[in-house]
Each structure stands twice: as C-alpha cells, then as structure tokens.
Amino acid sequence: MGLIELYDISKLYQSDGTEVRALTDVELSIDEGELVAIMGPSGSGKSTLLTILGAMNPPTTGQMLIDDIDVYRLSVEQRADFRHEYLGFVFQQLQLIPYLTAIENVMLPLAISKHSNKEQQLMATAALERVGLGDKMKRLPSQLSGGEQGRVAIARAIVNHPPIILADEPTGSLDTHTGEEVMQIFKDLNEEGLTILIVTHNPENTRYTQRTINIRDGRIVRKGATKCA
C-alpha cells in the first residue's frame, strides 16, 4: 500500500458546453520517499493530475487515498486542513506574492498555524537556509533571480514540514544551469525523506528522479515502452 493511491481517476472539464476529457482511468501508486517525474506533452493532463493529487480538484470519477485518507470524501474545509498538513506546492510560474519579501512569502502558509510570530520567523529562516537563500530573506521577488525565486517557492512549500511536495514545471522558466540547481534541491529534500512529484517537460530532469510517469492524452503510458536514456 503506497502513500498515495489513485484508483480509476477520470477528470472531465466542462468548457463552453463541450466536455474536455483531461484524465482517463488513471491508476497510480506512489510510495513514501519516492521522487517521481510526471512527463507528457502540453495539454496531456499533467497539471490536472497534480491538482487532483493536491487535493484541490475533485476528480469526476475514482478515488484517491493519501496516508489512507479518502481525500475527496472530506469536506471542502477539511481538505484545506489536509493540504496544510500533508502537502507543499511549487506552482507553475512559481506564484510568489510580489509585494511580500522572500521570508514573508515563505511564512505565508504559517499564517493560519498556531506558531507564534517568533517561531514562524525561525521556521521560515530555516527553510530559506535549507535552499541556500539565508542571505536574501528581506528581498522582494523582483529583486531575486529566477533560480532564487524558484528556491523561495520551494522554501514556502517545505516550511510547514509536509510529507509530500508537488511541483508543476518548477524549472520551466529557468535556464539549464539554474534548473539543475533547483532539481538538486529537490533531490536533497527527497534524500531527507520527502515524497516528491515533479511535473516537467524536460527529459534532462529525469536524471534526478527515480521514476517517470508518462502521460499522453490523459492516460498513463506504461513504462518501458517510452523510457529513454
């Protein structure tokens, strides 16, 4: 029994009266401590899968268990609590809040926690130091390079010590070198025990991951056939 179990997940979107089938019959099991890459062409359903894994996009059919919790049977507010406890997100386009400094961005998920301001500061500082940004905590996102912004986004995802990190194209907007730096951070975090799923376009990134899930037209393509060097 894996940490994350998806059974027969399908997702239909309704847009302008027409149905878009984003995912079809997805079966997936991810063990604790895995570092997984999710790959596939644009529009294949990678982000949809990630938001379903992220407990914020109810599938049309199917069931998802994380840590034996049937996530989509929780109420909307319970699912928010669940995300807070179990999940850290690194979003496509990073999604830092432009008017908050690096440390404030990292503290954001703690605003609803019981931690005192002092503790929040310490936790955020630790997270930023963990990604090697201890010296730029007071900067606004616009005063950081793309790679540094990526690291702030990762710090925000790990600040609350969730067991699972979900990342959508974290290296999408970075050059090769900084992209590799960011992937290295994910690898390090994984070695510390975090379960990490990364959506990526870049086959190079699979060098850092243990497993690759390929998606095409909303279906998981079995390994072996597409596994490349």
Added chain:
Amino acid sequence: MRLTDISFNDLRRRKSKMALLVVGLVIGVSTIVSLVSITQAMQADVREKLDRFGSNVVVAPKSDAITLSYGGVSVASASVNIKDLKADDLTRIEAVGAKYGATSIAPKLVGGVRVGDAKALLVGVDLPAELRANRWWEITGREPKGPGEVMLGALASRKFSAMPGGKLTLSGLEFAVTGVLREMGSQEDSVIFADLARAQQILGKPSALTIVEVSAPSSRLDSLIGELTSVLPDANVTALSSAMESRQQRVGQLTSFALAVSIVVLVVGVVTVLTTMMSAVSERRREIGIFRATGFRKTHVAIIILFEAFVVSVIGGIAGWLLGSLFTLALGARLAQISTAIGPSPVLGATAIVVSVLIGMAGAAYPALRAANLDPADALRFT
C-alpha cells in the same frame, strides 16, 4: 504572520484605492453625523422650549361674524358683534386651569383707541400673567409696572415714534412708554399693551374681557381644552399654535428629510465598499488561489477580506465622526437656528463607528464570499 497581517499588507499595497474608500466613508459618515446632531439639537431645543413655555389655549367669546384669534380683532366688529367674557368666566377658567397645572392665566381686553389722528389697538393685560404666558418675549427697556405705563409692539413703536422713556397719549390720557417688544412677525407687533384695569376704563368696559390666554404643560392640553369647552359653552376654546409648535413641525419635516438622506448615504456607502472590494478580489485571484492551496480555509480567506473592510470602515467611522462633529460645532448652531453650539456626542461617535463598520461589512460580505469560493486549481491555472 497572522491573517490580519496579510490584510494590513494588502491595505498598504492598495493605499490609494483604500484611501479613496476611506474618504468616501468619511464623507458619508460625517454627513450622517452632522444631520443627526443638528436635527437632534433642534428637537431637543424645541422640546425644551415647549416644556419651558408650555402651550397656550385661547378662550374667546363665540362670534358669528368673525373668527377671533388672539390679536386678530378688528375694532369695528369687536365693538359690534362680540359679547365680552365676564369676570365670573375668568373665575371658572382659573378653577379649571388650576386643575390642569396651568402656569399662567392671562386675561385681556382688546379695543381701539386714538393716538393723535391715528387708530391703534389697545390690549389691556394682567402684566405678570402676560409675561409668564409669553416667556420668549424680548423687551427693549423694561416692562410696565403701573397703570400709567405702557409697552408697545415693534411696529406700533415705529408708527407712533414712541421709544422707551417717551410719552404716548391714548384717548386723551398720557402714558409713559417703558418698553418695546422685539419684532416677532406676529400680531403683537402692532399693539399697545397697557394695564388691564386702566384699559377697561379707557375703553369704557369695566370688568369686561375679550380673550383669556391659558398656558399649560403641552401634555395636558387636550383635557384642559375639553373641560374649558364644557364649562364655557358660550366661548371658543382653541389651542394657540405657537411659534414653537410650527417650529416643531418644521423640525419634524427636517428630521424625515435627514433620515431619507442618511439612508441614501448608507446605500451609496455599501455600494462603494462593494465595488472597491470586488475589484480588489478579482485582482487578487491568484494570490487567493495560493492561500487556498497552502491550506487556508474558505473562512480564512473571508476573514482576510472582511478584516480589510473592517479596518477601513473603523478609520472611516472615527474620521467621519470627528469631521461631522467639527462641522456641527462650527456651523450647526447657525444652521439649526439655536443659540448654543452643538458639542460632539460620544454616543453618536460610538454609533457612527458601528454604523460605518456595518456599512463595511455589508459591502464586503459578497466580495468575501466570492473570494472564499474561488477555486484554487482554477485560480492558479496559467492562462
């Protein structure tokens, strides 16, 4: 970092828009505060004066030809048609008056006299009672104290060039003028007041009375009128609509008007908050998506939005109250036509803040709901 810090942060970032919203609320709240303070002061003023002066009831003989109102007696018809009241009528009036707490009973005899070549209206009065019945009278000089002294209305004083300290000859008798009434725009302006007994003598009607004016507390006026009517079947008993009562009516109208304006201002306030917060929420879709994704509950998001509106409306309420109070302090008394300045009221201040917060919450409720219901997956989709 707390939810409230996120709100403050956003307020700082949207300084100019939020400042504009505060200005809107300040204008609205200060308008309401001014209207309420001024109308309240006017109401209190009228109520206080009505209590102090009481209301007056006029007892006059019935007449077929003309309606008698105080002072509105034309000399000719008075002498032809009217049966005067008698001394025992006065005794009965006094008995009823005592029962209803009358503060003064002022008998009068009205009649025409000659002043040189001109005619004038002479009113014989029981002076102490008359002054009690008309406490708002303002006299230049002093009131007459004996049968040889008279007091004039402002117009009469001008017409006969009689000033305090001067002399006036009425039907051949010389009187000392001791006082002149300030012009009131009423019938008193054109009459000459003299001692009752002396007037009865000049007019050749010993112990006759034309009118008796009774002052009594406003609350007991109806029963007083009822009893006087039954005791004096031959007389007309009518409430005198005093200047105060017509003022009370005007204040009442003004209060309704102020209420209507306040309601409009409230609605405009709510709509202003609504549109401002709504546009803020749509600008913040992405950010709210991040909040929700990282585990903020819908209620957390709603709290952030509502708290921003709360802060803005508290500031608007306090500043609006201050501005409204300053305005009323400076101009209120003049606008309300009362003599004392209208000071700030802490109760009104507390109410103003509560009302402002209610405006803020009413306006922010829908935007907060919209924000809370934003789908995080949707908000974070890059399009």
